[in-house]
Amino acid sequence: MSRVKVGLIGAGRIGTLHAEHLAYRIPGAELVAVADVAIEAARACAARYGVPLVSGDYHDLLQSEEIDAVVICSSTDTHAQIIGEAAEAGKQIFCEKPIDFDLQCIDRALQAVGDAGVKLQIGFNRRFDPNFRRVREAVAAGQIGMPHILRITSRDPAPPPLSYIKVSGGIFLDMTIHDFDMARYLMGSEVEEVYAVGNVLVDAAIGEAGDVDTAVVTLRFANGAIGTIDNSRQAVYGYDQRVEVFGSHGMVRADNETADRTLLSDAQGVRAALPLYFFVERYTEAYIAEMEAFVEAIQQDTPPLVSGLDGRAPVVIAYAAARSLREGRPVRVGEVDTR
């Protein structure tokens, strides 16, 4: 099978991470171009990974006949536009989450993808984490029977800069969106109603920016199950990423990954390692696996494992959560879905 020729659009932190994987870790792919409006960033990335084509304009990549697929890691406000153009250009598309903050924009982009008949995979990397994947497999295989209760704990080690918070779209669109996707993935059922409680407990400045830093969200699923997500912008002990699904015949849960499995016992107690610090440390394997899956979907012409609709659904849930927090009541997902 010939290698998939990939162009990277956006050479920031997450773009560079994907570039390294495409260059070194994914035999089926060949990274042939890098574009970034900050041309220096594109150049640096290209030099580091030996990429021949560099541009300050992603249109150069879309026009290149050599390129099979694009990986979109530019800023969120550009995703929908680039998806649309890339689809028209007939490129296979991987796009970082979220597609957009605006549902109509998302729908237009998905329409373009559908019309062009290209593939679109959304970067919900956590689905490819070996732990969550194992939990999903156990649920899907019926090992816990019918799912009744879902619990997700998702806490970051430290809040992002305030400047980022202000343009993040709020905690639900920025952070909980991953958990909304995880909820759909693990349960295999759609979220119908959301109730969100939040508070500013970590940093008053986050509150002044109009956001919350601590939240608990209750989910009602179409299959009757109930879920609960808890978020914090600051867990001093590191990235806390755990899930649990309880059902009629059992329970499956995933604990955090740590740097090692050592225990130190002394007169004060028994000490184990902290969770891996943040998403780069915790999800490296997942980032590689999602890109491998994208490349494989292209090579074997199969549907991507995280579809455009999978990218849209968590945005809708996030809207419902935000309204719930604002209005202090449970909100049905249908209330905020414009479709």
Added chain:
Amino acid sequence: MSRVKVGLIGAGRIGTLHAEHLAYRIPGAELVAVADVAIEAARACAARYGVPLVSGDYHDLLQSEEIDAVVICSSTDTHAQIIGEAAEAGKQIFCEKPIDFDLQCIDRALQAVGDAGVKLQIGFNRRFDPNFRRVREAVAAGQIGMPHILRITSRDPAPPPLSYIKVSGGIFLDMTIHDFDMARYLMGSEVEEVYAVGNVLVDAAIGEAGDVDTAVVTLRFANGAIGTIDNSRQAVYGYDQRVEVFGSHGMVRADNETADRTLLSDAQGVRAALPLYFFVERYTEAYIAEMEAFVEAIQQDTPPLVSGLDGRAPVVIAYAAARSLREGRPVRVGEVDTR
């Protein structure tokens, strides 16, 4: 210090359990009388533990000058009445939870206790579990900083008989009431608002009886923290009793107790023991510890560790939860408190 002479009122399952502890495990107490309207039950219990005085009428115990304290384990609908009379008779009182389903009855009973100047300890045994006590101590000592998020998982191994469900007062007054107490105990802050979601997923007959068997409850605390409780009437792997408190400087959590600490590894996987089956197995030490604390409070004339108000508060929260479930909206605790 002279031993506290105790009379037991109600010789059912929980009464017999307390009788055994009072007879054998608590050096500071002497079990001198047993009363039960089912006189045969009282006789059997007395014979088993060598108790001299037996009666079919608890008034005999209240009138006995020999008896310092009563332990009330009769049916819930008799608690408030017996508390009132025991207080008037000047007895120290231990009463199983809940005090009553009716807040006015509770208030009258607490009034009587206050007027008589006797002690009243409510049987929230889980506060005396070494795990939860350790969690509380860590929180109280500031080891996790300011508490932000509370998580309680509380699942029974199997539902009670349907006949019991029908008179139980509903899942929140019967089962979650322990978790509401645990929430107040662990957080050291009052619950101000409750949002409850529930469903019938375990047994349709429970739904026909007007109750739910699966529930998730969100709590807002006066100190700004947020809590979430999840309940099921049936965890096939045994009694699932875990708590977690997350705060500004860390997290403390308690996992389940198991019968042993062995691991068996074979070609299929690594297997560990299940949680202890149910409350008798899990909380034996806690039942003994709460009774020791009661006896010690009498001997040293200190306030009981679980007061009458501690008995009242979870009933109010349970009312708020029930209304929330009924009305599909968050309910402030003040809405249901008649005081």
Added chain:
Amino acid sequence: MSRVKVGLIGAGRIGTLHAEHLAYRIPGAELVAVADVAIEAARACAARYGVPLVSGDYHDLLQSEEIDAVVICSSTDTHAQIIGEAAEAGKQIFCEKPIDFDLQCIDRALQAVGDAGVKLQIGFNRRFDPNFRRVREAVAAGQIGMPHILRITSRDPAPPPLSYIKVSGGIFLDMTIHDFDMARYLMGSEVEEVYAVGNVLVDAAIGEAGDVDTAVVTLRFANGAIGTIDNSRQAVYGYDQRVEVFGSHGMVRADNETADRTLLSDAQGVRAALPLYFFVERYTEAYIAEMEAFVEAIQQDTPPLVSGLDGRAPVVIAYAAARSLREGRPVRVGEVDTR
């Protein structure tokens, strides 16, 4: 079934512990007499547990027709003598380990027991620990196939007083003897050869007293399996009691028991509880279970679960270990067995 009337001989620490269990925790037994050459100790014990008969001479107990069984907790040098006399008096016998330091004395005592046709159970309490019992059951049930390797870690939290060390018979007869018994129990096979290495690493005074405080013993079993035991007189983190059996189809191991199952995560690490401090904390349930088993063996006229030969074998192994350490070579058990 009528209760077994028990007389306690020796009211020191371990005797008092058994007295409490016989008085309160074992329904099938009745503690009716306590003897101790230190009559005050006997009196204190009897008063504490309401025992009617007290004596400074154990012969009073042997002569009492009321007494069915004796529990021997006197000093080791008196065990064999008392066993012999108790057997002649027709009493059922529970004796603390070791039977004696001298094999000929042991053999005479076992002979007397055999001649009298009474039961003799030796106090190897660890066999009744739920963890080790579970490991034994897994091995016996073939869950790990044929056993190949045994690992025992057995470390005390702190050395005994030097005065005790001097009369203890040495680390192998005093401390490792429990592990030799555990080895036979878990493997269901006899030890044929021993190689012991030891050193003085904890306290030079122990070396000056002619003993070692740190030891590693290699065992060869009749079934071809190999075992290794490691001992220390001082584990600052508490009583370290772990076993592991590895076999053709898997492995089973038991970790330490701790006071609770909490985990505290903060910026420094994840902390769990230490092992239970020492044998009283760790083995309370095992002490009760061994006494229950003794009482049951009498009531149902079945062989005791830890026989006189089970009491003799670890003494022989300890002798082989001591000689191995002295002579710096592996020693076959047959070399030191006088029989």
Added chain:
Amino acid sequence: MSRVKVGLIGAGRIGTLHAEHLAYRIPGAELVAVADVAIEAARACAARYGVPLVSGDYHDLLQSEEIDAVVICSSTDTHAQIIGEAAEAGKQIFCEKPIDFDLQCIDRALQAVGDAGVKLQIGFNRRFDPNFRRVREAVAAGQIGMPHILRITSRDPAPPPLSYIKVSGGIFLDMTIHDFDMARYLMGSEVEEVYAVGNVLVDAAIGEAGDVDTAVVTLRFANGAIGTIDNSRQAVYGYDQRVEVFGSHGMVRADNETADRTLLSDAQGVRAALPLYFFVERYTEAYIAEMEAFVEAIQQDTPPLVSGLDGRAPVVIAYAAARSLREGRPVRVGEVDTR
């Protein structure tokens, strides 16, 4: 800093593994040549990783001025010869373990390295495992005080082919040699005496080939500590690689790595994942880290972290273990060291 140009000698399984790391995972290295007497293997490896120079004769690499360093992964009997020639050619040398089975050969090779003033790093990859490294750091930092007892469990998931067993040099030179190195690494003290017990319990054919498949080795260290290693050629549950160091102020231990951290609880029990299957799965990160360290030692002109003497010492210990097994007695390392 310029990249280190590396030539690979030997393109078998372990050679190919190093080739992949040198090609993709170690930015400081450039894989420029591959040699193997089986020229097809060299060609396949070179093609896979885009290596320009291929040869059937490693002398081509030694003569190339372009090559800074060689990585020797040929068969053991060629190691010493190639080390000597590579040293004379002025190449930096990484060599897989063991250097040789013959101490005089080893000494000649080390002499050549010393004379040439080049670096030699031996492939004891386990030193670079994050778990064992963390244990070593804890010991070296004094976190457990003075080390007293070392325990190493090292069991393979399945025996190698019988043809391999026959030329392996025996279990101690082939398998335990890693544990001997680990013992020296963790304890920071030399082994002075060895006692080995072994048996054929896994496969009778291994015994017929003159080897054992199950072994327990006792080590005495210069610092007075005692160690015990247990080995099996077949752990059906996977690669079992655990260590524990116990000392005057505490204990540190490392448990196995598993594929995930999930737990599945159902009516039968709680199930966790098995250990990673074998050395490729378990030690990938360690293989990369050792090669990074080699490259760094060259670039920064520092001594390699695993020296030639570190490669020699475990061979001597293995000889002592083999003699101990043969003669049934403890053997001092000095007895077998020809130097």
